[in-house]
Amino acid sequence: MSISTIITAAGKNSRMRKDQISRNLVLKNKLILPFNNKTVLETTIDNALSANTDECIVVLGHYASEIMDAISDNYDGSVKFVKNNSVDVGLSTSLFNGLSNSNSDYALCITGDQPTVSTETFNRMIETIQNSENPEKTISILRRRKTGLLDTAEGLGMPFVAHRKNLMGYLENEDDNLNPILRKIFADGYVFYGIKEKNEKELLNINHYEDYLNLLD
Structure with missing residues (x-):
């Protein structure tokens, strides 16, 4: 069973920029804000590279040049950077491009703004798929509500592990x-398993500047 890591890093950064403007801060993409002596994106990449996967692909779009300039490690040979053909696309298109x-x-x-999710948690998600009776129709996901077998599609999001081609079938021609x-996949009878976080910060999404401050706390 071969596994790729796909990291989406192509967003508009609009909520963070709005917060930075309101606080009179220098405008900077959230993915290149400092965290653990690296950038947010580098920390996410490093955690992913330590997981039990075979390759790592990072999808860029908005602010691609700014992001690449800020990455101190060029990840030569360990990370493949790809760019969306158009920057004005939804998350589903970015993910499809990576896949x-x-x-x-x-x-x-x-997503590139998930630097708090540990390698250990990524590996638990992968192991859940590997141990599934029907891995092609199973998705393991970092829980937002319940853990274990999920009986509702509420709160579904990234990170998750899924069969690549099946997922592409749902993403193709979507924007x-x-x-x-994910709710449509759930409705089609896929089994979803919620994986418990290692700590509370793993559930943090960095959308607003306050989220970033919570990350540093």
């Missing part, structure tokens, strides 16, 4: 956020 650049059976799908797509 299209892989030949693996399964994909660990992460949307992932939540409605």
Whole structure:
């Protein structure tokens, strides 16, 4: 079972920019804000590279040049950076682009602003798929509500592990956020397992500047 990590890092950064403007701060993409002596994105990449996967693909779009300039480690040979053909696309299109650049059976799908999710948690998500009776129709996801077998599609989001080609079938020709797509997959009878976080900060999404301050706390 081969597994690729797909990290989406192509967003508009609009909520963070709005917060930075309101606080009279220098405008800076949230993915290149400092965290643990690295950037947010580098920390996410490093945690993913330590997981039990075969390759790592990072999808860029908005602010691609700014992000690449801020990455101190060029990850030569360990990370493949790909760019969306158009920057004005939804998360589903970015993820599809990353998946299209892989030949693996399964994909660990992460957003670039999830530096708090540990390698240990990624590996638990992967192991859940590996131990599933029907891995092609199973998705393991960092829980937002319940853990274990999920009986509702509420709160679904990244990170998650899924069968690459099956996921691409749902993403193709879509240009949307992932939540409605994951709900459709759930409605089609896929088994979803919620994986418990290692600590509370793993559930933190860095959308606003206050989220970033909570990250540093």
